[in-house]
Amino acid sequence: MIAAPCRLPFPLSTFWYGAALDQNAISYIFRLMRLIQRFCDTRGEEQSKCFSKDGHFHSSSTAMGRRGHEPLPSDETAQAPPTSQLQEPDRGQWTGKFDFLMSMIAYAVGLGNVWRFPYLCFKNGGGSFLVVYAIFFALAAVPIFIMEVTIGQYLQRGAMEMWRMCPIFKGVGIGNVVIAFMCIAYFCVIVSWAIFYMISSFATVFPWETCDNYWNDHTCVTGKESSAALAKHTRNLSSMGLMTQTSVEQFWENRVLQQTSSIEEFGGIQWELLAIMFLSWLIVYFALWKGITQARKFVYFCALFPYFLLIVLLIRGLTLEGAGKGIYFYLAPNITRLADTTVWKDAGTQVFYSYGVGFGALIALGSHNKFNHNCFRDAFIMCFINGATSILAGFVVFSILGYMSVVAHKDIADIVKPGVGLAFLAYPEVASNLPAKQVWSCLFFLMITILGLDSQVCMMEGLFTALEDAFPFILRKHKKVSLAVTCMIFFIIGIPMVTNAGAYWLQLLDNYGASGYALLFVVFFEVIGLSWGFGAERIRAALKEMVGINLSYAWVIIWKFAAPATSAILFFFCLIYYHPLKYPTGEDYPVWANVFGFFLSSCSMIVIPGYALFYLLFQNKHLTFRELLDTLLLTTRQTPLLLPIQTNRPSNMGN
Structure with a gap:
């Protein structure tokens, strides 16, 4: 019929x-x-x-x-x-049974799982951090993740246009786009660092192993020299540490970044990084020019190959001397840390960051599903895969750091460095002491490159889908041209971050614009708009209509109360425990830089009340x-x- x-x-x-x-x-x-x-x-x-x-x-x-x-x-x-x-021109749908799941893995499993999670877990009491992380996982990560995927599939729209069902919250969609914009702007810069290290790893002698290179100065000491001094209990060791730099640090600062002393000194452009960043954007463009639904091979490769590398590195790490010591430091519980609010703040912000909620990408990926695809199953599986990947990466990193602590005669706390330092300072030093070091170094930085590129591609898809839905007859009809223009714009925006002061600007953009309280603010209003404006009951009913799953009413309670409360509490934690950005030397960024950082944060936050006011007064x-x-x-x-x-x-x- x-x-x-x-x-x-x-x-x-x-x-x-x-x-x-x-x-x-x-x-x-x-x-x-x-x-x-x-x-x-x-x-x-x-x-x-x-x-x-x-x-x-x-x-x-x-x-x-x-x-x-x-x-x-x-x-x-x-x-x-x-x-x-x-x-409207066809927006594309996933054709394979596992395409959507693989795209979520490629997006959500990224750099934060490999370097940020292990460091925060160690910093905040090991097993105690995992307990707090699990709480936020249940109250915020899983509910919001499933909510975004479900609403994207149900409405078949991106982050901005989906709010036509509740126009007063359309500013949330704009906020999603702004946050994604700021994150996309610097992600290819990190990828360019990883590719630079990967290329350098082919040398017979790593360029960061010695102090006889043109970028080294008289303060340079090799890792072996530093370890020997420690082993002999050299006198005035503390003053020696203040007056010297390791060869790894000088390679990072003087060769890769060619870094100035402050954010106020731009210096020149690091042309090698600029060329590599351009190559990275070409890869992103060709991965998306026919639509992400057509880039199956790229998505599958980026989703699965990092796991192969992680498993290989884990096997190698567990066979190293001192691996057990590193894993103990990684997981040893410190129950007293549960009373520390910093632990809760770090665990909560890491949950939101690592699961990629609030960027609009999950909504865009879900919008390419067929109407009755079992998005609930895929999203639920993905949530556990993400958490398991973070824990797996921790075993890899700390088994290797345990080996390094034995070789260097240092405590692990002296080896672990926060943020990018864990990937670009600690690991190169570790790789120098591994048998077949070129192989392991190349594999590690290849993994970092792939994790960065796949997250970049999926974030770009989220941003471009939102813009396409707003202007379908212009952007979607002329996708190749409009995508090329968009990639070129981001490439130009990234140029200041490959100058000699680029790392400072990247940290500023990451800390203020694409994470922290800006992200939490947007996520809070997104959850309010979906669970109260659209209706948590309707989301539950939508899943029943699409998939046939009759969720417990407890999900409605979590969506309406637990998830927004969690977001709000974390937002105020970030405000209360705010600290200005600091240079590696410990000095604060200049006042104007932190003020500019607040401006970056306000760009994604102010559009939410701003658009609501516009809607009330003018529309x-x-x-x-x-x-x-x-x-x-x-x-x-x-x-x-x-x-x-x-x-x-x-x-x-x-x-």
């Missing part, structure tokens, strides 16, 4: 913008019928949907699972404009207060194309 075509006695604008019904709009029916039919099947599920004259959603259960509609009579179709002029200025309140509370009834679920929907509308 073929489904009957939808008949709507009012114009398309009534669907999209929630305008009042136009009683004289019958004449629009035949002219817009083909476009309406296109929207009637927009969810990806082959089913027929109609709206009655009262504006309520109806569907025929006999039409479920069937594609297409009856052809229009010839006298009606004769007046219809060509379909190509009315339909609906013709409405009375009561009508405006009704518009805000019942917005979803006025945008049925983006909200198939209605409270008065018949009970036979599918499972």
Whole structure:
């Protein structure tokens, strides 16, 4: 049986913008019928949907699972404009059974799992940190992760356009885009560092092993010389440490970064990093130019190959002398640290950072699913894979650091360095002491490169999908050109971060613009908008309609109360325990740099109340207060194309 075509006695604008019904709009029916039919099947599920004259959603259960509609009579179709002029260009769907899962792995499993999680776990009491991490995992990471994926699949829209179902929160979508923009701007710079080290690893003698290079000065000591001094208990060791730098540190600062002494001294451009960054952006472009749904081989490779490398490195690390010592330091519980608020702050922010919520990428990836794809299963699996990857990376890193502590006669606490230092300072020194060092160094930095590139590609997809949905006839229709222009813009933005002061600017952008309280602020309002504006009950019902899963009502409670409360508490923790950025020497960044950092944070935060105010004062200025309140509370009834679920929907509308 073929489904009957939808008949709507009012114009398309009534669907999209929630305008009042136009009683004289019958004449629009035949002219817009083909476009309406296109929207009637927009969810990806082959089913027929109609709206009655009262504006309520109806569907025929006999039409479920069937594609297409009856052809229009010839006298009606004769007046219809060509379909190509009315339909949006195809946004693409995942074709393989595991494409979506692999894309989430490629996105969410990234650099933060490899260097940030192990360091924070060690810094905050090992096993105690894991306990706190597990709490935030259950209260925030899993619920918000599943919420973003579900809403993306259900509405088939990116981070900005999905808020047409509740327009007052559209600023959240803009905030998602701003945060993604800032993160994308510097990610390829980190990738360029990793590629630089990977290329340097092919040398017979690593360039960071010796002090006879042109970038070394009289303060340089090799790792072996430093270890020998420690072993002999050299007098005035503390003063020696202040007056010297290891060859690894000088390679990082004087060769790779060619770093100035402060953010105020730009210096020149590091041309090698600029060329590598350009190459990185070419890879990102060619991975996306036909759409991420067509880049299956790239997605699968980037999702799976890092696990092969991690397992190889883990096997090698566990066979090294001192591996047990390193793992003990990694996991040894310190129960007293549970009372330390810093532990809770670090664990909470790491959860949000490592799971990639709030960037809009998960919404975009979910929007490419077919309507009845089991996104709940994939998202749930992905949440545990992400956590397990972080723990696995910790075993890899600390088994190797345990070996280094034995060789260098140092405590592990003196070897571990925060942030990028763990990857670009500690590991090169470790690699210098491994048998077949070129192989292990190349594998490690290849893994860092792949983890950075796959996260970059998926974040770029999230950003570009949001922009495409806003301007489909321009960006999606001319995807290759618009994507090339976008990549070139980001490449130009990244140029200051490959100058001699680039690392300082990258840290500023990362600390203020793409993480911390800016991300938590946006996530808080995203959860509020989805769980209260859209409705947590509707999300639960959406999963039942798409997948047939009848979730416990406990999920509604978590979405409406636990997840937003967790986000709010962490946001205030970040404000209360704020510390200005510091140079590696321990000195504070200049005041103007921290002020500029707050400006970067405000870019993603201010758009949320700003757009809400704009919507209230200008978009609906013709409405009375009561009508405006009704518009805000019942917005979803006025945008049925983006909200198939209605409270008065018949009970036979599918499972």
